[in-house]
Amino acid sequence: MAVCSGWCSNASRLLMHVMLIMLFLLCLYLDGRDGSMVEGSCIESERRALLSMKEDMYDPDQWLSSWKDHDCCGWSGVGCNNITGHVVKLDLRYPYDLDVQYETMKFPGPSKLNPSLLDLMHLKYLDLSLNNFSGAPIPKFIGSLVHLEYLNLSNAKFSGSIPPELGNLSRLHFLDISWNGYYFYDSRWTSLRVDSLCWLSKIPSLHSLNLSYVNLSKAANWLHEINMLPSLLDLCLSYTDLPVASASILHVNLTSLTMLDLSLNYHLNATKPHWLFNISSLMHLDLYGCGLSDRLLFAIGDLHNLKFLDLSNNQITGEIFQSLGNYSHVEQLYMGWNRISGEIPAIIGNLIHLEQLYLSHNEISGEIPDLFGKLHKLRYLALSKNHITGNIQRFIRNQCKLNILQALFLSYNQIGGEIPEILGQLSTLQSLSLASNSFTGHLTKAHFANLTRLDFLDLSNNSFELSLNQDWIPPFNARYIRMDSCHLGPKFPTWLRTQTNLEGLSLCENDISNGFPTWFWDLNSISYLNVSHNSITGLLPTSLGGQQYDTFDVSSNNIHGPIPELNTSYLYIMILSNNSFSGSIPLSFAKATNLAFFILSHNRINGSIPQFLCNLPSLEVLDLSNNNLSGELHHYRDKPREQMIDSQKDSKLEHSLDSMTCPANLQSLHLRKNKLSGNLPSWLKYCKQLVVLDFSENTFSGNLPVWIGKSLRSLRVLSLRLNFFNGNIPLQLSRLTSLQVLDLACNNFSGALPSSFGNFNAMMRIQNADKPMLSDFNAYYTEGLFMTTKGIEIKYTSVLSLVMSIDLSLNNLSEVIPKELVNLHGLRFLNLSNNHFTGRIPKNIGNLRQWESLDLSVNNLSGMIPLTISSMYSLSHLNLSNNNLSGKIPWGNQLQTLCDPSIYSGNPDLHGWPLPWCFNHALLSSPFQTRAQEEESRNGDESEMIWLYAISALGFVVGLWGFIYVLMIKRAIRIAYFHLIDMTYNYINLQLAMRFAKLKSILSILMNNSQG
Incomplete structure (x- = not known):
């Protein structure tokens, strides 16, 4: 009976399970019978929701073309539950990665996120990355998709505030909202931001979190809120402007964290991040650009499991700290862009797993140590831009024994000697840079014999000679070759024609004097070309449409003829200056939407400036100076863009605005020495990033518009010299708080000089020599400006950021010189000559100790020269001639070196040295007083x-x-004093008696001789 009852009990349980399964299947069947399911397993309501979303997504290549039949579960990017049929996965990631977008120029157009997404309530996976949501905020309704486990919104051009409703996604394992932001029509950049991360604590299962490029500057409790995620494995907070943590944490819960990226948080040093040194599980730590110094980095030695460590671009000084030896498992170590000094320590030889070592851009000295021979896994070594000396022969021999080295960067050091031929046996070498050292000897084909994998080669600026025959065929087919100053001329090296994979080529300063060979233009894979500063002659092909250049630099040669038609879709840098190009600017540049640097100065270009140049949205530097351009600049851009947006509501709005845009990113505009005329174009007021504006030596006319001072607040150089401007100088110019150079000379300006010119903020202080005139252009372009200082025209380049100058000479300005100019303590050059200024020279002008040149000649100034002018210790050029000055010329200090009397001539009532009627440096009165x-x-x-x-x-x-008082009260002093007088009296009498006796004897001898 017991056995039977047990069997019956098991049978009843089995029957119950079968009934439950049948009931579940019946429910599924009935769910399909109500019309919500169609053929296959797709649910109709979710299918309609997907089609609604498709309508709002940018899809030029029809990558959503499969979204048309009834079974939505088979559509591209859609995944369904095999049992329920619900959509659980939606991958709408734009199909081209960022690299591909820039290579193919296939950027996503605007998309919208349709609210029908809410009908997909069973979603577990959602990817909207790499799309373009045009600066829209992240929709709050995403927080209703409570089954989500994976959410990727990265690089989707969202902006605004991250909705805290994302905290409802309690099942999330992966959250990526990184690298968002958007440029709006008025050139405002807005990024994602968040004021508090408290919603993160509601997602305890989060394994991966990426908030890079999200503005966290107001999230004061960010550390505590992230510390409440015990399951976190990967954390990326790069470039988030992390604030100083409000308080330190007592216990670190991030015990599972293996990857931490805090790079580009420049104020992290102030937060004292000792907490991260307690995360022993860390294998990947990125602290690039965090402002960290030595005092906080010693503790990193406790992270024994690190395999990747990046400490580049910080403030690490002194010798490399000894705790490096604790990173026994490290494979990649980056410490470049610091101020590390001393020799490379022997302890690095203990890092036996090291594969990549980057120490470039430091102050390391000494020779390359032999310890690198112990690093049997080292594949990548970068020591560029240090003070390393010696030779590399022993190092190369050691590496040949291992033969695993793939990249060697030693450029910009002081390494010398000959390069051993055994270098050619490094068959694994892919990148080699030996530029800017002191290598000598000859490089022959033996040096390249087995470098079959070489992809990057830089041998520029050394003292060796390349002994390579014209018929030499390299064993490699490199993508990047740089051989500046390698004495390759006078002919083009013919071995280049074998480099069919070549993408970048630089042959500057090689004395190449013939023209481009015809085969050269068959190398159509080249995107970067720089053959500047040679003597290349001849013409360029009329069309280079087959090439896809992003950089094209043939400047400082002898090339003539028209500018060729180019495929400008990819063009970023175009430099044709200092040649003899003629004709007009080709129409192909109208499509150069990515062109940032267009340098065409010192040629023979004629015609008018085409309107499309002012439409290029990416243009940052435009230099058309020293040509034969004529006509007026276009004035089509007078109506504010905001009004145009309000007035146009059709689908063609974007195209209409694009046809009327101005170069909003323009920072430098040079049109000097042409034949341009008319008024200043009003579209310039929208170039709010403009730093340098040089329209000098043209025939522009009219009044100087007041909007210059209101709109161009970033302007540092304004040069309108030698034109026909007239009217008063607007006082609104004083709003240019960054202005350093103001040159309005040789025009017809009249009226008074505004006293507010003493408020130029930048001229009130000495500028920082490390601050470039333009931002982020050192690698491509160095700003230059021709200026007339001290009576000589000079081109300022590297020191332009230090120049402070006001030149208003040769105008019709009148009334007094504003005394407020003495507030400009950083000013170095002031020229107010050839005007009609009256009154006296400002009394406190000597307070301006930085002034190097002062020219007030040919005015109607009167009164005495202020005595304080002698305190100007930097003054090397002075001209006060042809005024009505009177009195004495001040004397002393720097004025003693200004000996030319002509600097005071034409002032009949002035007297003193060095005027010609005065002598011996005496301050005598003039006979004409x-x-x-x-x-x-x-x-x-x-x-x-x-x-x-x-x-x-x-x-x-x-x-x-x-x-007398001392003699009266001190008897001893009185006695000594009178005793001294007696002794002196006796000594004098004795000396006189001896002298008279000697004289008497001499006279008697003379008398006896005369009698004899």
Whole structure:
């Protein structure tokens, strides 16, 4: 019976399970019978939701073309549950990664996120990355998709505030909202931001979190809120402007964390991140650009499991700290862009797993140590831009034994000697840079014999010679070759024609004097070309449409003829300056939407400036100076863009605005020495990032518009010299708080000089020599400006950021020189000559100690030269001639070196050295003085003499009575004093008696001789 009852019990359980399964299947069947399911396993309501979303997604290549039949579970990017049929996966990631977008120029157009997404309530996976949501905020309704486990919104051009409703996604394992942000129509950049991360604590199962490029500057409790995620494995907070943590944490819960990226948080040093040194599970730590110094980095030695460590671009000084030896498992170590000094320590030889070592851009000295021979896994070594000396022969021999080295960067050091031929046996080598050292000897084909994998080669700026025959065929087919200053001329090296994979080529300063060979243009894979500063002659092909250049630099050669038609879709840098190009600018540049640097100066280009140049949205530097351009600049851009947006509501709005845009990113505009005329174009007011504006030596006319001071607040250089501008100088120019150079000379400006010119903020202080004139252009472009200082035209380049100058000469300005100009303590050059200024020279002008040049000549200034002018210790050029100045010329300090009398000529009532009628540096009166001036001079002299006599008499009386008083009260001193007088008296009598006796004997001898 017991057995039977047990069997019956098991049978009843089995029957119950079968009934439950049947009931579940029946429910599924009934769910399909109500019309919500169609053929296959797709649910109709979710299918309709997907089609609604498709309508709002940018899809030029029809990558959603499969979204048309009934079974939505078979659509591209859609995944369904095999049992329920619900959509659980939606992958709408834009199909081209960022690299591909820039290579193919296939950027996503605007998309919208349709609210029908809410009908997909069973979603577990959602990817919307790499799309373009046009600066829209992240929809709050995403927080209703409570089954989500994977959410990727990265690089999707969202902006605004991250909705805290994302905290409802309690099942999330993966969350990536990184690298968002958007440029709006008025050139405002807005990024994602969050004021508090408290919603993160509601997602305890989070394994991966990426908030890079999200503005966290107001999230004061970020550390505590992230510390509440015990399951976190990967954390990326790069470039988030992390604030100083409000308080330190006592216990670190991030015990599972293996990857931590805090790079580009420049104020992290102030937060004292000792907490991260307790996360022993860390294998990947990125602290690039965090402002960290030595005092916090010693503790990193406790992270024994690290395999990747990046400490580049910080403030690490001194010798490499000894705790490096604790990273026994490290495989990649990056410490470049610091101030590390001393020799490479032997302890690095203990890092036996090291594969990549980056120490470039430091102050490391000494020779390359032999310890690298112990690193049997080292594949990548970068020591560029240090102070390393010696030779590389022993190092190369050691590496040949291992033969695993793939990349060697030693450029910009002081390494010398000959390069051993055994270098050619490094068959694994892919990248080699030996540029800017002191290598000597000859490089032959043996040096490249087995470098079959070489992909990057830089041998520029050394002292060796390349002994390679014209028929030499390299064993490699490199993508990047740089051989500047390698004496390759006078012909093009013919071996280049074998480099069919070549993408980048630089052959600057090689004395190449013939023209481009015809085969050269068959190398159509080249995107970077720089053959500047040679003597290349001849013409360029009329069309280079087959090439896809992003950089094209043939400047400083002897090329003539028209500018060729180019495929400008990819063009970023175009430099044709200092040649003899003629004709007009080709129409192909109208499509150069990515062109940032267009340098065409010092050629023979004629015609007018085409309107499309002012439409290029990416243009940052435009230099058309020293050509034959003529006509007026276009004035089509007078209506504010905001009004145009309000007035146009059709689907063609974007195209309409694009046809009327201005170069909003423009920072430098040079049109000097052309034949341009008319008024300043009003579209310039929308170039709010403009730093340098040089329209000098043209025929522009009209009044100077007031919007320059209101709109161009970033302007540092304004040069309108040698034009026909007239009217008053608007006082609104004083709003240009960054202005350093103001050159309005040789125009027809009239009226008074505004006193507010003493408020130029940048001129009130000495500028920082490390601050470039333009931002982030050092690698591509160095700003230059021709200026007339000290009577000589000079081009300023590297020191332009230090120049402070005002030149208003040769105008019709009148009234007094504003005394407020003495506030400009950083000013170095001031030229107000050839105007009609009256009154006196400002009294406190000597307070301007930085001034190097002062020219006030040919005006109607009167009165005396202020005595303080002698305090200007940097003054090397002075001209006060042809005024009505009077009185004495001040004397002393720097004025003693200004000996040319012409700098004071034309002032008949002025006297003193170095005027020609004065001599011996004496301050004598001029014979041409008027009676009033003589009286003034005489009164001054008498007053000075009276004071001199008074002080001398007072000193004599005080000294005499003090001496008498001492004699009266000190008997010993009295005795000694009178004894000294007696001794002196006796000595004098004795000496006189001896002299008289000697003289008497001499006279007697002479008399006896005469009688004899």
